[in-house]
Structure formats: C-alpha cells, structure tokens
Amino acid sequence: MFKRLPxxxxxxxxxxxxxEPFNAREGDSVAAALxxxxxxxxxxxxxxGAKRAPYCMMGVCFDCLVTVDGIGNRQGCLTRVEDGMRxxxxxxxxxxxx
Amino acid sequence: MPQDHDIAVVGGxxxxxxxxxxxxxxxQRVVVLDEGxxxxxxxxxNFALVWVQSKGLGMPAYTGWTINSTQAWPxxxxxxxxxxxxxxxxxxxxxxxxxxxxxxMEQRRDVLRRIHAQEGxxxxxxxxxxxxxxxxxxxxxxxxxxxxxxxxxxxxxxxLRLFRAFHVANQRLGIDYKPDHRxxxxxxxxxxFRLQTSQGEIEAGKIVLAAGNANAQLAPxxxxxxxxxFNCRGxxxxxxxxxxxxxxxxxxxxxxxxxxxxxxxxxxxxxxxxGINTAINSVMLDRAQRTFPFLANVNVVRSWSCLRVMTQDGxxxxxxxxxxxxxxxxxxxxxxxxxxxxxxxxxxxxxxxALDLQQTGVFSxxxxxxxxxx
Numbered sequence: 065m066f067k068r069l070p071x072x073x074x075x076x077x078x079x080x081x082x083x084e085p086f087n088a089r090e091g092d093s094v095a096a097a098l099x100x101x102x103x104x105x106x107x108x109x110x111x112x113g114a115k116r117a118p119y120c121m122m123g124v125c126f127d128c129l130v131t132v133d134g135i136g137n138r139q140g141c142l143t144r145v146e147d148g149m150r151x152x153x154x155x156x157x158x159x160x161x162x
Numbered sequence: 163m164p165q166d167h168d169i170a171v172v173g174g175x176x177x178x179x180x181x182x183x184x185x186x187x188x189x190q191r192v193v194v195l196d197e198g199x200x201x202x203x204x205x206x207x208n209f210a211l212v213w214v215q216s217k218g219l220g221m222p223a224y225t226g227w228t229i230n231s232t233q234a235w236p237x238x239x240x241x242x243x244x245x246x247x248x249x250x251x252x253x254x255x256x257x258x259x260x261x262x263x264x265x266x267m268e269q270r271r272d273v274l275r276r277i278h279a280q281e282g283x284x285x286x287x288x289x290x291x292x293x294x295x296x297x298x299x300x301x302x303x304x305x306x307x308x309x310x311x312x313x314x315x316x317x318x319x320x321x322l323r324l325f326r327a328f329h330v331a332n333q334r335l336g337i338d339y340k341p342d343h344r345x346x347x348x349x350x351x352x353x354x355f356r357l358q359t360s361q362g363e364i365e366a367g368k369i370v371l372a373a374g375n376a377n378a379q380l381a382p383x384x385x386x387x388x389x390x391x392f393n394c395r396g397x398x399x400x401x402x403x404x405x406x407x408x409x410x411x412x413x414x415x416x417x418x419x420x421x422x423x424x425x426x427x428x429x430x431x432x433x434x435x436x437g438i439n440t441a442i443n444s445v446m447l448d449r450a451q452r453t454f455p456f457l458a459n460v461n462v463v464r465s466w467s468c469l470r471v472m473t474q475d476g477x478x479x480x481x482x483x484x485x486x487x488x489x490x491x492x493x494x495x496x497x498x499x500x501x502x503x504x505x506x507x508x509x510x511x512x513x514x515x516a517l518d519l520q521q522t523g524v525f526s527x528x529x530x531x532x533x534x535x536x
Contacts, residue, residue: 110403111420137402137461157421160407161302161456 066099079149088145095121095128095140098151106130106140107154130154167193167338169512170357170366172345172380175205176321176497177471177504178372179328184509185370186335193366194332195359197373198342202435204374205497207468209398209426210321210418211411212252212499215259215288215313219276221477222283223524228496229284231503232315238502239319245334248327250319251419257316258296258412260453262306270311288313299410306452310412318411320419321498328501340364345373348383350486355384368488370512374471377479377493385485387527388493393433394470397442398426399450402461407454415450423457425450435469470495480508480525482517490517491527 074090081101088097095118098106105115107129118128121141128140133150136158140151171182174196182192212232218225232254239252261267267290274288291299292309299312332339343359348369350356357364371380377388403421411417414427428442443465451458471493473479478494490512494500511517519526 135459157403157405158460160404 068100077145077147079145079151081151082153092145093141094130094132094143094145094151097145098140108156110157167191167366169368170195170364171370171372173372173374175203175374176325176501177492177494179332180501180504181370181372181509182332182337183328184505185513186337188510188513190513193338193340193364195343195345195364196341197344202469204468204471205325207466208321208498209424210318210498212317212319214315215311222280224477226284227503228499229286231500234502234506238505242327242331246327246330248323250324250327252319254317255410256312256314257410258310258312260310260412261308262452264308267308274311286315302407302454302456304452304455318416350384371491377491381491384489385483386481386491388479388491389474389530391472391474393431394472395430395432395467396470397428397438397467398424399443399446399462400424400464402463415453435467438465438467478525479527480517480522481527
C-alpha cells in the first residue's frame with residue numbers, strides 16, 4: 065500500500081519483523097518501517113483484540129504500539145530503527161516483567 | 163408543571179445511583195437530580211476497592227455494615243449483569259496491606275489489634291503474613307517488603323463500569339435521570355418537597371440527599387446536618403496495560419481487569435481537584451516500585467486528583483429528618499464497597515418511609531451534636 069518516494073536516501077538497516085528479515089532505511093521510524101514492509105496492522109488491542117496500525121505518526125495516538133527488542137508498548141513512530149532490531153507485532157497487553 | 167415522583171434522589175454519583183436503584187426495585191417512582199459533568203465526582207476518581215480490613219476503628223458498627231455489603235456484592239454484580247449485560251468484574255479474592263518496614267508492620271499489627279478489640283465489632287479473618295508468605299501469593303515483590311496483612315473478604319471491581327451499569331440499570335427500571343439539575347433550594351410544605359433546580363422545580367413526596375460534600379449545604383434546608391471535611395484530596399496514578407501479574411489487590415496498588423495498574427491512596431489537605439501534586443505522586447510511585455521493582459520500567463499513562471466525600475469522623479451518615487418527614491440523607495466515603503448495602507438494605511428502608519434504627523441509628527449525625535443529644 066505504501067511506497068517509498070523515488071528520491072529516498074539512506075543506507076539499509078537490517079531489522080526483523082516478527083522474525084522475518086527486513087531492510088529498513090536509515091532514519092526510518094519503526095512505524096514507517098512497518099508500513100514500508102507492507103504490514104497492515106502492528107498490534108491487537110488489549111481489551112477487544114481489535115487490530116491497529118500506525119495512524120498519526122507523530123507520537124499522539126498510541127496506535128502504533130509494538131514490541132521492540134522484547135519490550136512491549138513502544139511507540140513505533142517515536143522509535144528509530146537500528147541494525148539488528150527485533151520488531152514484533154504486539155498481541156494484547158504488554159509483558160508484566162521487563 | 164410538577165411531575166409525579168414518589169421520591170427525588172439528589173445526586174447521581176455511585177451513592178445516589180445505588181440508592182435510586184434500590185428504590186426503583188421496591189416499586190418507587192424515582193427521579194435523580196444530578197449536577198452533571200461539572201460535578202466534583204468522587205465516583206469517577208475513586209480507587210474501586212471493595213474493602214473491609216482497616217475499616218471501623220472508632221465505630222465498630224461500621225465494620226459490620228461494611229462486611230454486610232461485601233457479602234451482598236456478588237448478588238449486586240449478578241443482578242447488574244442480568245439487567246444491563248455489563249460485567250463490573252468483581253473479584254473478591256482477598257486483599258493485602260503491604261508493609262515496607264518493621265515499623266510499618268508493627269503499626270499494622272497495632273491497628274488490627276485495636277479494631278478487633280472493640281466491643282461488639284464483627285469478627286472476621288485477617289492474617290499478618292511475613293515476607294515469605296506474602297511472596298507466595300504476590301510473586302515479584304521487592305526486598306523492601308517486610309510483610310503484610312491479608313483479609314479474605316477484600317476485593318475490587320471496575321468502578322467506572324459499575325457507575326455506568328447503575329445508570330443503564332436505572333434507566334431500564336424507569337428512573338427519571340435528570341442531568342444538569344443542580345439543586346439550589348428545597349422547600350417542605352404540606353408533606354411535599356419542592357426542589358428548586360437549575361432547570362426548574364421538581365416536586366416529590368420524599369427526598370434523599372446523596373450529593374457528596376454538597377450535602378453539607380443541602381441538609382439544613384430539611385432539618386438535617388452533614389458535617390463534612392471538604393479538604394480530603396487523594397491522587398491516583400495509572401500505568402499502561404500489563405499482562406496479569408497480581409492475583410490479589412493491595413490497598414494502595416491494584417491491577418484492573420483490563421490490565422492497568424492503579425497506584426493511590428494519598429491524603430492531602432486541599433479542596434482543589436483540578437491539579438496534581440507531583441511530590442505526592444513521587445512518594446506513591448516510590449512505594450509502588452519498592453513493592454514491585456519491575457514497575458520502574460512501566461509507563462504511566464494518567465494521573466488525577468479527586469476529593470473524597472468524607473464526614474468529619476470519616477464514618478457514614480444515614481439520617482432521617484424529624485422536622486421534614488420523608489427527607490433522608492446519606493453521606494459516605496466508600497460508595498463502591500457500600501453499593502450493595504445501599505441498594506439492598508438502605509434503599510428499602512427509605513422506600514418504606516423510615517430507617518431501621520437498629521441498623522442505622524449509630525450512623526445518625528446526632529453523634530456530632532453531643533450537647534444537643536445529651
């Protein structure tokens with residue numbers, strides 16, 4: 065659904081999304097990387113299990129919560145991708161012990 | 163144009179809603195006059211405990227009244243679910259008070275001993291547990307936890323859903339709920355009450371004042387009194403939703419049915435419910451992190467302050483007017499814990515037209531007027 069603009073610059077950043085390798089770009093947020101990877105949703109809500117995807121992309125809506133390197137409820141749009149980062153779809157509530 | 167109501171309940175919070183619910187179940191035609199969303203609403207700010215331990219020091223009858231309510235709570239939960247489809251998530255697993263030093267443990271022991279030493283107090287189980295026993299029931303506690311007390315009668319609910327469930331149930335029971343009807347004056351003439359509201363006059367044969375701290379102003383209009391503290395502010399901090407890690411609530415720290423962790427129970431001398439005191443939050447959060455160290459890595463999503471509805475001695479007031487027969491008053495701090503006894507015990511008395519003084523006499527505001535009573 066989302067395509068990168070033709071003039072996008074930046075080196076590749078190797079991350080995994082739910083265990084699958086993906087090349088994000090330097091400067092991507094986790095939310096942008098998920099959209100670029102064609103993910104239609106990034107979490108299921110804790111109470112009703114509804115699927116949610118990144119929405120505001122500026123830290124306000126909290127709909128892009130994901131698990132990053134084992135820590136849940138990270139705001140994907142406010143987290144820059146890093147080499148080797150493990151990004152996971154979050155299913156429901158965050159883990160209780162970090 | 164006066165409308166045909168048997169009884170007007172002034173106040174649409176948890177207390178007024180529970181009483182209105184109980185009155186409608188008895189066949190009374192009820193109107194609830196509520197101030198509306200501008201009200202200082204303890205029902206929206208409370209901590210949602212259904213709690214017994216620690217209550218009743220200085221008034222043993224309050225312990226019994228509280229236990230009666232916790233025992234009637236499962237019936238209330240079931241009835242609300244049947245009438246509304248809403249699950250208020252009552253959990254009566256028992257609950258803890260946690261001690262973070264030997265001194266706190268000693269104080270805890272002393273409070274429990276004094277409550278249970280009172281003449282005529284209802285007996286109930288409460289156990290002082292050492293750190294090892296607490297850890298078995300609350301895994302993850304930190305090294306600062308010395309021990310705690312556990313009472314099997316304690317529990318908690320989803321209080322916001324309880325508030326909603328009462329309103330839905332009351333609507334279905336045919337209760338006439340009128341928001342934005344702040345009551346400014348009450349007249350009593352020829353056995354009828356006329357309530358002047360911000361949207362006109364309402365007439366009823368009986369009234370119940372359940373307006374929280376505003377009862378202090380309303381009570382003298384019908385020959386009653388309600389000495390309140392007014393300045394008893396508490397704060398609550400709420401975290402993001404976490405997978406369930408607490409099987410039992412603690413009086414100052416509990417995990418809700420939907421996963422958030424509520425941290426609370428501060429007392430502050432303030433009448434302003436619009437801000438928060440961050441110094442108080444930092445003490446509450448420090449204690450929470452000493453209780454469960456992993457909370458240090460958990461995000462806070464909200465914090466608020468709210469004014470407690472607290473009578474001058476902290477115990478409920480239930481009274482009926484002698485000069486204006488048919489006028490009743492109810493003031494209490496624990497509108498969640500006492501919801502069941504308000505609906506099933508207090509409201510039927512009011513529906514019959516007289517309090518059962520065997521049960522409620524001790525809660526009369528006469529206790530504040532020693533000279534007058536003597």
